[in-house]
Amino acid sequence: MKLRMLPALLASTLLLQLPAHAQQSTTAPASADAARDALAKKEGEGDQSALLKETLTAVDKQYSLIRQGQYQVSYDLNYSYIGQEKIVTDYSIAGLTLFEIENTSSHTITNTLSADYGVRNNLTANVTLPVISRYSDVRGHSGLSNTLGDISLGARWQPLEARRDRPNLTATTTVRLPTGRSPFKVVAGSGQATGSGVGSLSAGLNVNRIVDPVALFGSFSVTGSLPAKHLWQVNGTRVLTKVQPGPSVGFGMGFAYALSYGISTTMSFQQSIAAGSKLTFADGLKVKTNMQTSAMLNLGLGYRMSPKTTVNLSVGIGLTSDSPNLSVGLNLPLAF
Numbered sequence: 262m263k264l265r266m267l268p269a270l271l272a273s274t275l276l277l278q279l280p281a282h283a284q285q286s287t288t289a290p291a292s293a294d295a296a297r298d299a300l301a302k303k304e305g306e307g308d309q310s311a312l313l314k315e316t317l318t319a320v321d322k323q324y325s326l327i328r329q330g331q332y333q334v335s336y337d338l339n340y341s342y343i344g345q346e347k348i349v350t351d352y353s354i355a356g357l358t359l360f361e362i363e364n365t366s367s368h369t370i371t372n373t374l375s376a377d378y379g380v381r382n383n384l385t386a387n388v389t390l391p392v393i394s395r396y397s398d399v400r401g402h403s404g405l406s407n408t409l410g411d412i413s414l415g416a417r418w419q420p421l422e423a424r425r426d427r428p429n430l431t432a433t434t435t436v437r438l439p440t441g442r443s444p445f446k447v448v449a450g451s452g453q454a455t456g457s458g459v460g461s462l463s464a465g466l467n468v469n470r471i472v473d474p475v476a477l478f479g480s481f482s483v484t485g486s487l488p489a490k491h492l493w494q495v496n497g498t499r500v501l502t503k504v505q506p507g508p509s510v511g512f513g514m515g516f517a518y519a520l521s522y523g524i525s526t527t528m529s530f531q532q533s534i535a536a537g538s539k540l541t542f543a544d545g546l547k548v549k550t551n552m553q554t555s556a557m558l559n560l561g562l563g564y565r566m567s568p569k570t571t572v573n574l575s576v577g578i579g580l581t582s583d584s585p586n587l588s589v590g591l592n593l594p595l596a597f
Contacts, residue, residue, distance in 0.1 A: 326419050326431070327379040334595040337373040341577075341585040342366070367397045367453075371410065383419040388412070393441065393455040406453040410441040428470040433482070435463040445492050445504055459506055461486040474519040478529075481512045493543075500543040507536025507552075515559070527561035527575070556580040557588065570594055 327333055344366045373391040380386050391410035397403060415435035423429045441456020465482030486506040494501040515529025537550040561575035570593075577588035 326383060326385045326417060327377055329379045329382050331379045333377045335375050336593045336595055337371070337375065337590065338593075339369075339371045339373070339588065339590040341369045341371075341588040343369075343585050365398070367395065369396075370394045373410075380416075383422075385417045387415040387417065389415075391441075395453040395455055397453045404453055406442065406455055408442050408455045411456045412438045412440045414438070425471065428468045431467045431469075433463075433465045433467060437461045437463070443489070445489050445494055445501065447494075457486075457506075459486045459489045459504070461506075465511075476517040478516070479512070479514040482510070484509045484511070496542075499546065501540060502543050503541035505539040505541075507538055509533055509535035517561075517563075523565040525563040525565075527559070527563070527573075529559045529561075530556070531559065532556040553583045554581050555584045557584055559588075 371391050371393050373389055375387065375389045378386045390412055392407075393410040394405070394407045396405045413435055415433065418432045419430065420432065421430060437457065437460060439456055439458055439460050441458075442454050443456055443458030444454035445458045447454050461484055463482055463484040465480060467478070467480045469476060469478035485508050488503060488505040490503050492502050492504065511531065511533040513529055513531035515527060517525055517527040519525045533555045535553045535555075537552050540548045540550065542548075556579070557577045558580060559575050559577045561573055563571050563573045565571045573590075573592040575588075575590040575592075577585070577590070579585050579587070
């Protein structure tokens, strides 16, 4: 009698030792509620609002603040291309003596490390350190430069507490230091400029509002630059001694859309209008350059690799002759 019961006891023991999902396989199929739970957001995946905030941070660092005492470090990789064709002509008494098409191209790769520190919950300090590699091919010579770009120091202040039922405002200010190679001191054939050559101060206002699964954002800024003095750059038959860049204004707008808990897309438009610069030469000649207008259409994709890491890829298309033809960017937050 006991030998006949032994197989049943062994079977019961093995069933108790099976994993939970193996035991369920012997029961009825999973219900619709169980299927919905399996497809629902799991703990640690975050939500669409958090993803949109991280996407806005990558699109423009001025949209996100961090808590007091905390810091964030991110890495940006950007490639831009500028290609132009210029018609060079020369006239004499007898008429046209020279007609030539000159091609100019420039490839720039910028590696930027950015660090943010929360001074207060509504005040964030920022520093950016760019390293620029630029190759330019112009008539008569070509060259490659690998140097430090212009370092920037900035601050972002949120005057009002962020709320979902109203737009969020952020005031910004940025000081750019002329640490890169100045275009006003580069000698022809000795390398390419990697900086602006002048210090500048920018102030702006940014607004954004998240309405799941869409975030709308816009910005406006004004920039003023210090003059570049005590120059001695040979330009043809004249020597450049001073440059006073004109002020500029910039604005932008766009939206971010969360396709899922891990994927988001962005589309934005940015434009900058700069007044002409005043040039002073050693012989007393003073010239003012034309106004410049730069506009870019940007398309982006964000992928949430983990609750703390969202990688963003963007592509920019130039819309004016003063803009880069193409720009490709990658933003990656660095967690320690």
